[in-house]
Amino acid sequence: MQFRRLGRAGLKVSELSFGSWVTFHNQADVKAAVEMMAAAWDHGVNFFDNAEVYAKGESERIMGAALKKLKWPREKVVVSTKFYWGLNDGPNERNTLNRKYLLQAMDGSLKRLNLDFVDLAYCHRPDPNTPIEETVWAMSDMVTRGQALYWGTSEWSADEIRAAWLIADKHHLHKPVVEQPQYNLFHRKRVEKEYARLYEDCGIGLTTWSPLASGLLSGKYRKGIPKGSRGALENTKWLADQLIDKPKNAATDKLEKVAKELGCTLSQLAIAWCAKNPNVSTVITGASKLAQVKENMKAVDVIAKLTPEVIAKIEEITAPLAG
Template sequence: MEYRRLGRSGLKVSALSFGSWVTYSNQLDTKLARECMAAARDAGVNFFDNAETYAAGASETIMGAALRELGWAREHYVVSSKFFWGLSDDPNGKNTLNRKYLLGAIDGSLKRFGLDYIDLIYCHRPDPNTPVEETVWAMHDIINRGKALYWGTSEWSADEIRAAWEIAERHHLHKPVMEQPQYNLFVRKRVEQEYRRLYEDLGLGLTTWSPLASGLLSGKYVDGIPAGSRGTLKGYEWLQERLRDEPRNAAVRKLLPLAQEVGCSLSQLAIAWCLRNRNVSSVITGASRPAQVVENMKALEVAPRLTPELVDRLQAACEGAVN
């Protein structure tokens, strides 16, 4: 496993990490989650990603239970959570980053995880209805109280990230050190263009999600949505239109012979493509079986084989399906 600094911070995270979105509670119970996390840890993974809203809090509960059963020393792993959507319909607890919500949300996550602190906390989306200064102060206070170690954002614009960073700089507060954007062969512009100045100016680190574009880049949806896949899960009906996207499935068909040329699976190729970007601190992977975890981790062996010429061919195959 390769370990990369989280932006300009001193924290090192595994270049491949393991996340719980979609799978925990929907496809994985505590036993299977524990087995997948153990497989990831055996491969050197030290970062496990989560969020308050995943499975309405059940994802944090399952991961916390799995961590207790695994019995790892706390200093050996990094856990994250993300806050914005909330778990209630209360006007001060839903779709917000106000101080009242954030200070309560961290306590709820700690209780579900059964942990004394969470390593990384994210503002899961920007909140246009709360002053950025209020959110920055709340995140700073959470860290000052020892409930989290670092904070960052997820799917914020470059301008929003810079505004939060400058407020923290002006008031000598804990600054946002990482962003969690979607990044894959189909979704590139924000990471490669919009954020470009932030890597050098602010030392921004990235923990990217959906390297397989919700599974499209695994190749299993080129002939439709198979039974038992995430596209058939209750509550994820919105995914079906994306998985049937014909321009992207056409691009996947072009990528298949390139994976064969490299001697790897399409999933491994897509994950390895994300790893080649040195501004990415960690690529968050997901899996519903330990064997799938092991296969995904092999992307580390594939990444060094991606020559500039091959990268150009990969990206050319996706032309017309990129945003």
């Protein structure tokens, strides 16, 4: 496992990391979380991603309980959370990035995570109803207070990220250092084109999510939606149509042949492809079972095998279907 700087920030994160979206509470209890996080740690992972909204706060509670049991030195682990959707109804409690919500939401997340601070705090989505300046001041104040060490954004447009960075620069505030976008073989344009100027201009790092396109790139949905899979869960049924997309599932058949030539699985190939991008600081992986964690972690051995010739084969298969 290699470690990469988070953009131009000094923080280093493992090139593969572990996230709790969908799985913690919905598919994994504290015991399972401890086992999977420990397995990721044993493979060199130091970054563990979460969010306030995941399982309505229960994901943070499970990760907090797992961290307590694992007893890792705090200086060795990087933990994140994200804010926007909120946990309660109310004009200042849901779908907002106003100052009141953000500072109170951070207090709640720290309690659930059993932590004094998080390493990364993200604005989980942009908020068109709150001035970006207000959000930037609130996030910068979180860092000043020591509740977060760095802050960033998730699924913001390039223009919104640049606006936030310029406001922080103008007022000598803590700047956003990281963006967390979806990035995989079928979802690429934002990372590869829209954000292209941000890496050099603003020093933004990326902690990308969904390297397997919610499981589609594992090949498990080629014959429909299996029981117990993410696509079968009640709270993620909205994913079903894209998971059984026929052209993309047909492409996974071709990708699997490339993976076999490299001596790896389809999932490992897809994860390694994301990590091959030099602008990606870390690829967030997810799993509901211990075996999946162990399989995913082996993707680090595949990165070096992605020669220009192999990349060209992958492009021929996936580029026409990528958005």
